[in-house]
Amino acid sequence: xxxxxxxxxxxxxxxxxxxxxxxxxxxxxxxxxxxxxxxxxxxxxxxxxxxxxxxxxxxxxxxxxxxxxxxxxxxxxxxxxxxxxxxxxxxxxxxxxxxxxxxxxxxxxxxxxxxxxxxxxxxxxxxxxxxxxxxxxxxxxxxxxxxxxxxxxxxxxxxxxxxxxxxxxxxxxxxxxxxxxxxxxxxxxxxxxxxxxxxxxxxxxxxxxxxxxxxxxxxxxxxxxxxxxxxxxxxxxxxxxxxxxxxxxxxxxxxxxxxxxxxxxxxxxxxxxxxxxxxxxxxxxxxxxxxxxxxxxxxxxxxxxxxxxxxxxxxxxxxxxxxxxxxxxxxxxxxxxxxxxxxxxxxxxx
Amino acid sequence: xxxxxxxxxxxxxxxxxxxxxxxxxxxxxxxxxxxxxxxxxxxxxxxxxxxxxxxxxxxxxxxxxxxxxxxxxxxxxxxxxxxxxxxxxxxxxxxxxxxxxxxxxxxxxxxxxxxxxxxxxxxxxxxxxxxxxxxxxxxxxxxxxxxxxxxxxxxxxxxxxxxxxxxxxxxxxxxxxxxxxxxxxxxxxxxxxxxxxxxxxxxxxxxxxxxxxxxxxxxxxxxxxxxxxxxxxxxxxxxxxxxxxxxxxxxxxxxxxxxxxxxxxxxxxxxxxxxxxxxxxxxxxxxxxxxxxxxxxxxxxxxxxxxxxxxxxxxxxxxxxxxxxxxxxxxxxxxxxxxxxxxxxxxxxx
DNA sequence: ATGAAAGCGCTAACAT
DNA sequence: ATGTTAGCGCTTTCAT
Numbered sequence: 001x002x003x004x005x006x007x008x009x010x011x012x013x014x015x016x017x018x019x020x021x022x023x024x025x026x027x028x029x030x031x032x033x034x035x036x037x038x039x040x041x042x043x044x045x046x047x048x049x050x051x052x053x054x055x056x057x058x059x060x061x062x063x064x065x066x067x068x069x070x071x072x073x074x075x076x077x078x079x080x081x082x083x084x085x086x087x088x089x090x091x092x093x094x095x096x097x098x099x100x101x102x103x104x105x106x107x108x109x110x111x112x113x114x115x116x117x118x119x120x121x122x123x124x125x126x127x128x129x130x131x132x133x134x135x136x137x138x139x140x141x142x143x144x145x146x147x148x149x150x151x152x153x154x155x156x157x158x159x160x161x162x163x164x165x166x167x168x169x170x171x172x173x174x175x176x177x178x179x180x181x182x183x184x185x186x187x188x189x190x191x192x193x194x195x196x197x198x199x200x201x202x203x204x205x206x207x208x209x210x211x212x213x214x215x216x217x218x219x220x221x222x223x224x225x226x227x228x229x230x231x232x233x234x235x236x237x238x239x240x241x242x243x244x245x246x247x248x249x250x251x252x253x254x255x256x257x258x259x260x261x262x263x264x265x266x267x268x269x270x271x272x273x274x275x276x277x278x279x280x281x282x283x284x285x286x287x288x289x290x291x292x293x294x295x296x297x298x299x300x301x302x303x304x305x306x307x308x309x310x311x312x313x314x315x316x317x318x319x320x321x322x323x324x325x326x327x328x329x330x331x332x333x334x335x336x337x338x339x340x341x342x343x344x345x346x347x348x349x350x
Numbered sequence: 351x352x353x354x355x356x357x358x359x360x361x362x363x364x365x366x367x368x369x370x371x372x373x374x375x376x377x378x379x380x381x382x383x384x385x386x387x388x389x390x391x392x393x394x395x396x397x398x399x400x401x402x403x404x405x406x407x408x409x410x411x412x413x414x415x416x417x418x419x420x421x422x423x424x425x426x427x428x429x430x431x432x433x434x435x436x437x438x439x440x441x442x443x444x445x446x447x448x449x450x451x452x453x454x455x456x457x458x459x460x461x462x463x464x465x466x467x468x469x470x471x472x473x474x475x476x477x478x479x480x481x482x483x484x485x486x487x488x489x490x491x492x493x494x495x496x497x498x499x500x501x502x503x504x505x506x507x508x509x510x511x512x513x514x515x516x517x518x519x520x521x522x523x524x525x526x527x528x529x530x531x532x533x534x535x536x537x538x539x540x541x542x543x544x545x546x547x548x549x550x551x552x553x554x555x556x557x558x559x560x561x562x563x564x565x566x567x568x569x570x571x572x573x574x575x576x577x578x579x580x581x582x583x584x585x586x587x588x589x590x591x592x593x594x595x596x597x598x599x600x601x602x603x604x605x606x607x608x609x610x611x612x613x614x615x616x617x618x619x620x621x622x623x624x625x626x627x628x629x630x631x632x633x634x635x636x637x638x639x640x641x642x643x644x645x646x647x648x649x650x651x652x653x654x655x656x657x658x659x660x661x662x663x664x665x666x667x668x669x670x671x672x673x674x675x676x677x678x679x680x681x682x683x684x685x686x687x688x689x690x691x692x693x694x695x696x697x698x699x700x
Numbered sequence: 701a702t703g704a705a706a707g708c709g710c711t712a713a714c715a716t
Numbered sequence: 717a718t719g720t721t722a723g724c725g726c727t728t729t730c731a732t
Binding site: 006 | 708709710711712713
């Protein structure tokens with residue numbers, strides 16, 4: 001375990017002062033003669049010196065890290081998103097601190113506070129709990145927040161930026177797609193609706209039915225029970241459960257709109273066990289367009305979210321603000337959702 | 351943006367010295383009178399003081415963080431693993447710094463070095479490149495490494511701990527399962543075999559064939575091209591490509607063993623497009639038993655890895671060592687793989 | 701049981 | 717163009 005090489009060692013070896021080395025390290029080359037610069041460069045190489053970022057941070061107060069809060073990377077949608085966020089952040093020299101917070105407000109707050117303590121000044125918030133007032137204090141202290149997949153209320157616009165697709169519109173066109181095929185008994189399947197994006201999606205479903213003059217049937221809105229701290233581990237199981245309950249009723253739905261693809265896959269599993277064929281006996285529409293949507297049988301009709309685009313915009317917004325390049329407040333980039341029609345939807349038989 | 355409250359403020363308010371507050375913060379209660387302790391406690395609450403972990407770290411040299419290197423959390427297997435690692439680490443007060451390093455040795459090394467610079471003293475290495483000698487230097491400087499899903503060579507045992515399933519054995523029983531059903535032309539499908547776990551799996555396949563007296567046919571070992579820096583994004587696509595190439599040959603295989611479930615799903619997709627039915631015309635076995643394996647059609651026969659167990663053991667080993675509770679060197683916890691027989695495998699038709 | 705003071709390694713005035 | 721020096725907020729001897 002070697003002793004750590006410090007800036008003092010470099011200075012000594014190069015025969016200059018520490019401040020000159022510091023200037024060198026921070027790219028203030030205009031202040032340094034060519035000859036000195038070379039000496040420093042050489043000293044650094046000879047000693048294999050690497051600046052201590054912790055000391056730097058103690059002095060400057062901030063670190064090249066951003067936080068990323070998601071429900072759980074066990075859901076491939078968030079896993080993919082997290083990967084893209086990491087890549088985009090890396091392009092600008094930032095690292096990502098990931099928190100799977102399972103939609104638990106307590107964990108989200110704790111995680112955010114811890115990040116702040118570590119000098120993190122920006123967080124991408126990929127969890128969209130309805131009430132994020134607990135973040136306001138942090139925002140007031142200068143923490144930058146970019147929400148992901150979460151439309152903002154007016155008061156929030158002041159504090160946060162955001163990116164996302166138009167969830168309401170996405171489910172609206174998904175539902176209209178089923179309506180257009182002739183479906184009338186259309187169910188909506190979701191986990192506990194405590195998040196803004198889910199609420200938006202439900203709204204889109206209701207709106208589409210209303211616009212089509214289809215009578216509302218609250219029993220067709222299936223909402224999984226809340227399981228605290230469980231992330232998205234159970235989405236598939238919940239979807240399966242939903243299928244069981246909805247497909248064993250007397251008047252069963254001919255179409256199901258799900259809140260995301262994982263639920264749709266769960267519905268697939270349930271329908272299969274019940275001997276209900278998709279799309280002959282039941283049409284299913286998902287949301288997200290995770291990679292698997294294309295390869296399940298039948299390929300899933302779903303609403304696509306442009307994950308790489310969303311990730312890069314989120315990181316861009318966040319880092320621009322951190323670096324002071326962005327001063328307008330409360331921007332929300334709403335991307336248009338796109339319905340990808342595959343073979344899980346068809347005309348209803350009856 | 352409020353001024354940060356420091357230990358000095360607390361000391362002043364409580365009417366004690368900073369060292370006493372420091373002792374309080376570090377739980378050295380035996381050194382503090384009850385009365386003083388209460389005064390400090392109160393001062394902390396009134397000021398809403400939170401110690402600055404960066405300053406502490408500069409002094410002590412280490413941080414309650416561990417690193418986690420994976421190919422990509424976009425693969426649900428690693429996403430799930432990452433989630434479990436995070437939960438286990440949190441139980442012991444550690445945070446996780448995640449790096450999707452896409453099996454790129456350069457990125458892995460850079461990431462590891464950066465972590466070390468930040469005071470991270472332990473990394474779970476969930477990527478299993480064949481050559482990890484580039485980590486030796488770091489290990490010599492005191493970095494603790496626990497490899498995941500990577501059997502260790504003798505020389506590595508000195509430096510690293512590890513957890514994983516017996517990959518060779520896993521694929522061995524998977525292959526024997528197909529052989530037992532009567533298959534003789536069995537293919538092995540994998541991405542570029544640059545990792546120890548993949549090599550082990552291939553070996554298990556070869557061994558099983560040999561033990562059964564089946565003639566080897568190198569053309570049945572399908573290996574996707576190396577795409578640098580691409581993580582597991584393309585596993586499904588590669589699997590599909592493999593299916594196309596293998597199933598359009600004259601003498602096509604009746605069974606396919608895949609290196610992991612994502613490849614198996616890719617094979618599913620390719621087979622479907624080609625009109626090859628699973629398991630009637632083709633049996634498929636996966637590896638990992640990701641959640642989706644159970645719900646695809648037909649449900650995938652696969653080799654299960656006990657992810658939560660692996661994650662908790664990995665974290666336990668790492669933190670025990672970090673905290674000096676573990677001194678034996680080079681432990682490798684090898685968990686037995688379990689074949690989960692579902693409906694993607696059957697007797698060959700011909 | 702408590703306090704004073706010396707750093708941890710770096711940055712950034714300020715001085716030269 | 718380069719050097720001197722005072723911190724950043726904390727921990728940790730060493731005194732008392």
